[in-house]
Amino acid sequence: MSAITHHTPDAMLAAYAAGNLPHAFAVAVASHVSLCTQCRVALEAHQSVGGAILEETGAVAVSSNLKDDILAQLDAPFTPEPVYDRKGIYPGPVMEAMKGRAPRWKKLGLGVRQDILSEDANGSVRLLYIPPGQAVPDHSHSGLELTLVLQGSFSDATGRFGVGDIEIADEDLEHTPVADEGDACICLAATDARLRFRGLMPRLLQPVFRI
Amino acid sequence: MIAVRDNRDRTAFAALFDHFAPRLKGFIIRSGASAPQAEEIVQDVMLTIWRKAAMFDPHRAQVSAWIYQIARNRQIDIARKENRPVPEELREEPGAEPDASQILGLEQEAGQLRQALAKLKPEQREIIEQAYLGELTHQEISTRTGLPLGTIKSRIRLGLDRLRHELKDLKQ
Numbered sequence: 583m584s585a586i587t588h589h590t591p592d593a594m595l596a597a598y599a600a601g602n603l604p605h606a607f608a609v610a611v612a613s614h615v616s617l618c619t620q621c622r623v624a625l626e627a628h629q630s631v632g633g634a635i636l637e638e639t640g641a642v643a644v645s646s647n648l649k650d651d652i653l654a655q656l657d658a659p660f661t662p663e664p665v666y667d668r669k670g671i672y673p674g675p676v677m678e679a680m681k682g683r684a685p686r687w688k689k690l691g692l693g694v695r696q697d698i699l700s701e702d703a704n705g706s707v708r709l710l711y712i713p714p715g716q717a718v719p720d721h722s723h724s725g726l727e728l729t730l731v732l733q734g735s736f737s738d739a740t741g742r743f744g745v746g747d748i749e750i751a752d753e754d755l756e757h758t759p760v761a762d763e764g765d766a767c768i769c770l771a772a773t774d775a776r777l778r779f780r781g782l783m784p785r786l787l788q789p790v791f792r793i
Numbered sequence: 794m795i796a797v798r799d800n801r802d803r804t805a806f807a808a809l810f811d812h813f814a815p816r817l818k819g820f821i822i823r824s825g826a827s828a829p830q831a832e833e834i835v836q837d838v839m840l841t842i843w844r845k846a847a848m849f850d851p852h853r854a855q856v857s858a859w860i861y862q863i864a865r866n867r868q869i870d871i872a873r874k875e876n877r878p879v880p881e882e883l884r885e886e887p888g889a890e891p892d893a894s895q896i897l898g899l900e901q902e903a904g905q906l907r908q909a910l911a912k913l914k915p916e917q918r919e920i921i922e923q924a925y926l927g928e929l930t931h932q933e934i935s936t937r938t939g940l941p942l943g944t945i946k947s948r949i950r951l952g953l954d955r956l957r958h959e960l961k962d963l964k965q
Contacts, residue, residue, distance in 0.1 A: 593935030599862065600927040601869040601877065612878040622880065626853060632925040633857030634906045636864070641815035642822060648832060649810050652839050653803065660844065663876060674881040 588747035590614050590621045599628040606705030606772040610728040610748065612675035613770060616668070617730075617746040671732045671745075676709075676770055685709050692716055705774040712736065712761040712769075727751045727773045729759070734767035736760060794856045798846040809856075810839055817864055824868065824926040834871060838864045848882060851896045855903045865927060 590598075590611050597603045598611045615622050666677035672685075679699040687695035693713040700707045712718055714734070728750055735744040738757040743749050751757055761767035796805035814835050821831040841863050849859055866877050910918065924934045 591931070591935065593938075594931045596924055596934050596938075597927075597929070597931035599865065600925050600929075601865040602927040602930060605873075605875070605878070609878045612880045615880040622883075625880070626858070628925075629858040629862045630855060630903060630906060631910075631921070632861035632865070633855055633859070634903060634910055635922055635925050636813075636816055636820050636861045637857045638907060638910065639816050639820040639823065642819040642828070642831075644814050644818050644835060645832060648814065648836065649807065652810065652836055653807065655840060656803065656806070656843055660840075662844070665882075668881060675878040678876075678878060 586618050586620070586744075586746040588741070588743055588749060589618065590624075590748055591750060592624060594750070595621060595625045596628045599625060599632055604705045604774045606700070606707045606774060607726075607728055609675050609679050609699075609707050610730050610770055610772040613673045614730050614746070614748045616673040616675060671768060673732075676732070679707055685711075687711055694718065705772060707770065707772045710767075710769050710771055712759075712767040714761050714763045714766060716761050718759045718761075725753060725774050727771060729772075730770045732768045732770060734765040735762045736767045736769070737762055794846070794849055794859075795851065797843065798849050801846075806843060809842070813857075813860055814839060817860070820864065820926070821868060823922075824928070826868070834864070834868050837867050837871065841867055850883075852892060852899070853883075855899055857903070861925075869927075 594603065594607070594611060595615075598608060603611060615625055664682075666674045666682055668674050669677050672680070676699075680697075685697040687697055687709075690696055693716055695711040697709040698706060699709065709732075710718065712734075718736070728748060729743070730748045731743050731745050733745060735742060735747075736759040737743070738749075738759040740749070740757065742762070743759075749759075794805075794809060796802035797809060817835045817838055818828075818831045821834050822828060826834060838860070842860060845863070849856070866879065869877055910921070913921065920929075920938050923929050924938050929937065
């Protein structure tokens with residue numbers, strides 16, 4: 583794997599640690615951190631600051647029976663949450679978003695395919711498959727879009743993005759990502775949909791591409 | 794915490810409860826929960842600590858940092874009734890010897906971090922606290938916490954550089 587050169591912005595890592603990123607972005611950031619040592623370290627730094635704040639927070643007495651209640655439950659059976667491991671190019675959080683299955687590609691035309699992993703009022707997460715040399719269909723998004731490369735690479739006006747790189751594109755960025763030659767480019771794209779009904783173009787395109 | 798992890802030591806867990814449960818309750822109330830809700834979340838967090846103790850790695854996190862993340866995750870999972878996406882866990886090499894200097898280094902830096910926090914002006918401190926209580930969006934964090942956050946994080950840079958090397962070794 584070539585070195586990762588496009589990282590998650592620090593403020594986004596802080597918001598992720600604090601749990602204040604939209605779910606779609608949290609999937610993208612957790613996936614990037616799974617691939618990127620530098621951002622994992624930066625995230626752990628934010629956890630340290632959070633821990634220091636927790637230590638310094640004014641204590642509030644807990645009910646007298648809380649400790650005994652908890653101690654009594656230590657041996658209670660519980661079902662651990664399933665842990666999704668990395669599978670091929672897909673990091674654990676992507677596997678979790680797919681609930682452990684393989685991608686179910688749907689054709690978008692020109693060889694481009696997508697698999698929508700989740701979509702609701704707060705955002706969408708999808709996988710995109712772009713053949714070499716092919717441009718991503720114009721999806722002038724409003725709001726923010728995070729794109730994490732899982733295979734191959736793409737380039738746009740802001741640079742080249744290879745495996746593990748994450749692009750943060752806001753609505754001001756007029757970008758037409760084009761997959762580079764070589765392997766097909768597979769990426770995870772996350773949007774926050776809060777602003778998606780603002781522009782006319784996205785509204786018209788949504789029924790067609792659901793993007 | 795190590796005794797809880799390695800020996801499933803209930804007395805050590807009770808001591809961990811005595812230290813963290815009241816702080817967690819205060820912390821969770823500060824982030825907007827009622828007192829009864831906060832106690833429910835404290836209970837959930839403490840049980841999660843017990844059940845996930847095997848994941849705790851003193852080379853990479855202070856106990857407070859680890860518990861902070863569990864507390865934020867559980868509070869949000871409970872509120873949204875969904876599981877937050879979390880990064881893949883890095884697992885320690887089985888049988889790896891603890892590296893006392895790394896653990897000590899992290900502890901010292903946690904101390905420096907607390908001192909740096911204590912030196913902030915009250916309004917700066919307030920903003921940093923809001924950020925880590927999940928009250929600021931990433932845009933707000935980026936525009937409002939810049940300088941104080943940089944100051945605080947500069948106190949842990951040395952440890953982070955060390956950590957980066959360790960993690961690289963672990964991944965290869």
